[in-house]
Amino acid sequence: GGGGGGGGGGGGNRHDPDGFSARGHPLMDGRRKNRRRGWQPQAYTEESLRYSAAEEDQPPGWVTCFMVVVSVALLGTSAYFWSESMGGEREKAVSEYTHMMSNWTKHRLEMAHTNFSVSAVNRVSPPGIYMDQDIRPDVYRDEEANAGLPDYDPLRYRLDGATGSLFPTVNYTMPGGHPNEYATITLNALYTPPSAAAAAAGDGSAGAGAGAVVSSMTTQPIPLWTRQVVHAATPAPAQKCPGQQHGVYINGMCEVYHRLSTICVQVELDPTDNSWSLYTRTSNPASYGCDMKVAGMQWNPARYMLVKPASRNNPTTGEHHYKFPKTTLNDVSIVVRSRADPYIEAELSTNGSLNFGMGSHDAYITAVVLLVIGLLLAVQPACTCYDCYRAHRMRAKEQRYAKLNTWEG
DSSP: OHHHHHHHHHHHHHHOTTSSOOTTOHHHHHHHHHHHTTOOOOOOOTGGGSOOHHHHTSOOHHHHHHHHHHHHHHHHHHHHHHHHHHHTHHHHHHHHHHHHGGGHHHHHHHHHTEEEEEEETTTEEEEEEEOEEEOOOOOOOOTTTTTTOOOOOOOEEEEOSOOGGGSOOBOOOTTTOOOOOEEOEEEEEEEOOHHHHHHHHHHTOOSSOTTOEEEEEEOOOEESEEEEEEEOOSSSHHHHHHHTSOOEEETTEEEEEEEEEEEEEEEEEETTTTEEEEOOSSSSTTOOBSEEEETTEEEESEEEEEEOOEEEEOTTTOOEEEEOOOBOOTTOEEEEEETTOHHHHHHHHTTTSOOOOOOHHHHHHHHHHHHHHHHHHHHHHHHHHHHHHHHHHHHHHHHHHHHHHHHHO
16 A cells, blocks of 8 residues: 555656646646647747738838828817807807998998098198099908808098109118108098088089088108018028018118008097097007008008119129119008998908808818818728737737747747
């Protein structure tokens, strides 16, 4: 019995040279079961751990990154247009504009019963040069071509091409000169109330009539030209300043000159005494212009155009010589608008852009189109990420099996 026991013990030691039995060990029990089923761990080499042919056929990484960026940008833009379609910003702006235009018929009648003329202090005495009625349609910068905007009959007064006597010839002070030439304009208004006009027409009388009111409005001094100092374009700033920026190159900077091109003012009729006056929009006493944002000042009455001086390079010294063209300001336009003019009301409704924005329906369609394109572009990056995830799991699994096979061998 003892020998049998010892033989049994010796037999156990032959199968377990380390002196312990693997029976009952979960890992060894699992291997014995697999052997009975005919399964043997597969030996893996370095070749088996490389990328497959399908993985190597994936597009370069920069292509995937580019498509991710474009997809995210399109989806973000789609979200923006979606919010625009939900907000109805254009509809709100158009509604506000329509409400503000409700009194235009009355103000247009006031303008129609007024004759405006222009004179200049110390140059042309009142009444000066009479202005013409202008009923041409106003031009907006609306991205939907004024769709949904109410129609109206425009009326403003304008003087074109006969203003040379109102302004002196411009003499630019350069280099480094500051504007030292100004003009002060006086607007003269002869207003005939509708009742007085009807009475004059009934009795056949001519002229202003008993109820006519004469008003005078004088502007703040208006610079005839301006100078703006900007950085010269590089490289070769001495050549690019006169050649590309049309300026004067002085002390490493580029001086760009502009001269007066248009004067536009808005006026208001006082119902108590039927007198006209300039209508200011801000605390600035000169904020009676027609453009909400121009020349760095809100409601600036003056607009300017670029002056291109002729430049000549001295080949001996390398210096540039500049000569400005003779400027007589014969082509300056002068415009008078009512403070309730629909054009000005449109500026107030659009913060000066004259663009009421995109409608809710168009914004919704744009959002859907961008969403679809963004999702389609995201398919390839998503598939690439999924393939990478699967490949990572497969390699990790193969490495675990390879370690298991090596330990058993």
